[in-house]
Amino acid sequence: MKDFNYHSAKDSKEASKLASSSSAFLAGGMTTIPSMKLGLATYKDLIDIKNIKKLSGIKVSGKSVTIGAATKHVEVSNSKDVKKAIPSLSSLAEGIGDPQVRNRGTIGGSIANNDPSADYPSACIALNATIHTNERKIEATKFFKGMFETALKKGELIEAIEFQIPEKSSYQKHPNPASRYAIVGVYVAKHKGDVNVAVTGAKSCVYNDKEMSKALSGNFSSSSIDGMDLDSSEMNSDMHASAEFRASLVVTQAKKAVDAC
């Protein structure tokens, strides 16, 4: 690992001010540190945001669950409030990586990184989330731009993620057996008006599957999507799963999610 300067920011303002084109925020470090160790990324400055009080904690209202960006996966999975309001969100957090990763990794880091096979982005899409930054509020559908790409500008810091509480929801993941990231993860959420079917792992970026959403909005039963033949042409293909297998898994996991709702 190359040498770097370490800063610990007191508040969002300081963190944002310290940011440059060769810096990264240090939340859990579960993505940043391994990338630096492997020489895939080098930064001049790491700006630690874990000590910014405002970024941690979970708040639940009648309509939404708001989670501070620096809240760790383990805190989300253990939170009684989250378990009660959106149980699928707590079980998603429980299924991320392994205990070591969950004890350090944060929701903000996960979303900012926007790994195509990360779990949280699907929750943001399915639960109509709003991403609160130090500058603005961004709707989830406008936040995830592409592979490892988000709407965040340089120095912009996620402060919290606000999830809408659905009537019913479930997240079903087919994990990569090695890394345990999602080969395919499907987050189904039934809201008052409509149903979201957010898919991660299948394509270069998380998306809401319109076809399945429509079918399920009409009839919220796994039979309404059973046997659906999805277009696999844009799906990822790698040594762990072909595009064809992923297309099939998206439907299978969606069915499982609906059945589990």
Place this chain on the structure above:
Amino acid sequence: MASLVGSRVERKEDKRFLTGKGRYTADINLANQTYAIFVRSPHARASIKKINIDKALKSSGVVSILTGKEIADDKIGGLIAGWAIRSEDGTEMKCPGNPPLAKDNVNFVGDPIAVVIAESLAEAKEAAEKVEVDYKVLKAVTSTADAMNGDTIHEGIDKNLCFDWLLGDRQKVKEAFDKADKVISIDIINNRLIPNAMEPRACVADYNAASEEITLYTTSQNPHLSRLIMSAFGNVAPEHKLRVVAPDVGGGFGSKINVYNEDIVCSWAAKKINRAIKWVAERSESFLTDIHGRDHVTHAELAVTKDGKFLGFKNETIANLGAYARVFGTVTPTYLFGPCATGVYEIPAAYTNVKAVYTNTAPVDAYRGAGRPEATYTIERLVEKASMELGIDKTELRIKNFPTAFPFKQTLVHTVDSGDYVAGMEKAKQMADYKGFEARRKESEAKGKLRGIGVTSYFEACGIAPSAAVMSLGCGVGLWESAEVRFNPTGQVTVYTGSHSHGQSHQTTFAQIAADELGVPIENIDIVHGDTDKGTFGMGTYGSRSLAVGGIAIVNACKKIVEKGKRVTAKMLEANPEDVEFKDGEFIVSKSNKKKTIGEVAFACYLPGVRDEMKSPLPEGDEPGLKETSFYDPSNFSFPAGTHIAEVEIDPETGHVKLEKYTACDDFGRIINPMVVEGQVHGGLAQGIGQALYENAEYDETGQLMTGSYMDYTMPRADNFPEFNIGYTCTHATTNPLGVKGCGEAGAIAAPPTVMNAVIDALGGQEVTMPATAEKVWKACKNLKKSNAKAA
């Protein structure tokens, strides 16, 4: 005194390991040490046109940069194959040179080219990036099956063929097949694995200019053997000026048998720069450069009668050696593979033919089980297929072909001294509730799942091995083992063993043995290993040989101590040595009932006199002191055996295979410590099941390792396994005084076919290759659905 052998004595080593007090090679730091980083080939096959170190030399903190040229100039030798194998046509195997630093050609990604030595690790890394190597990239050969058709990798080695070896009689086999009612045939791949010891390889080399001695601390399973090879072939230093220490070692599984490039280079360079050098592999270096395991492509056939008697067996295998042949590289796919490929069965005629090929991949060598997992996979997949094709119950078919009497002269090489395979099978069936399987299958079907059951009966040849036998087969060394038992004057005992513990619990189990033999409390016994300065010699630990060979050396040395003790007691108590008996630490004169404790005897041996009298307790001919040595050469291999049964449930929609039940019923002979044996069985099973369901080392066609980290190489985790159901039958080995056989590799040997037989059973007999990943199984489930629909 109650016998300690057979009881669950808590591990003496646990306190140290669990409190972070283990001392591994990376924990060792020497005064004024430097740090080494190796410059490695990013290409699988290339010639080196030019190496420019000018820029790197100017980098801050650099002490020295050495390349293949300097090592060749100093006449430092390369890495070697430990076994010479002859081809069927009588020609000797062909091995390329394997210099510690490549000079002209690189042959796999990770092949080291230069070493950069600097004041700090960061500076060494920085400088290494500045070494400029000009390569001419050549077309790589990576596929095992096609290696013989690829470009020639090593000059003069035609078709990339190291040898084309035959064991058995083709003519007899042909005759057997001519008489057969049916021939079962199978094409299988034994997938390549990466051993993944928890502790990455490391070494610290030091040179003492005053004594002209090199000390190498290294992650080795066999420090004396490493010293011998580095001295005799590496020309690093004469043996008496080279000390090799293998301190706590965090797992080996065969991957730490070899002397590696880094050991030789750091030892040589430490003398050159007259400073200590430390090197610790990063995990990605381990993936690339530790030896890999398995990697066979096999076609096998079994000739049978219609009522299920086996008549003949053919095995045509291509084995991948990787880029170079290393210490156990050539014996693993031959004498450790061929003899066991006929399994636990009486088969009148058999042969195994192995073509060993070079490819531009990491060297392949002995990995837990070494050859025997590949053998067992071949025969047990074939037998399972025979049971399906003949419509005979898989357990009945096996029993029908088991030997009925022991010693059992196995078809190709071994004479198995003892065993009871029927008893093992019956017990395994009971433990696994074999009878209840059909009901469980129906329950799974009702949930829309597919359930399968798989069986494996195996034997293996371990406790390697009689020196004359292995040397007649081409081994470069004898495979005896040594032990020294030393009493202190005040009665405690130090046992030096030539075996090496890197997870095998020798500190405990060997102490149990010595405690029983000597009647000394276990707390007063220390087991010492892993340092060439502390014991005479040792062949090390692999091939489940520590107990069956190393343990017996301890027993024999203890017996010599007891013999001397009897003579000394007789002299002290004025009796006949024949009248002295030894029991529970006491020498008793049977006629007078007078006694001396072994502590008193030890004291007398070291302080042989009494005040006011000119009198020695030592009989004429005996010298002072109490220390005995044994070099034990076994008279045969040992032959653990058993039956394993697995049950899987498959979700046809996702292809996910869930291992529901795993039963292992093994015969390891006498068990010294059941808790330690359970640990060995669990570990072996985890690796064997890992091979069947998860692990796979994959290279692309250019020779890049695609599974070079845990993001892509699936190491199994605890939640992948059910609670293992473990049991034993016990027939004592008749070829050693403890009656022990060896348990270190059994799990890794038996589990792959057991699990795969279950998967394939669930899939209605459809073949899938290892590892049975979700996608492969999903595809097979789709086919099954189609063919079931057609049938309906």
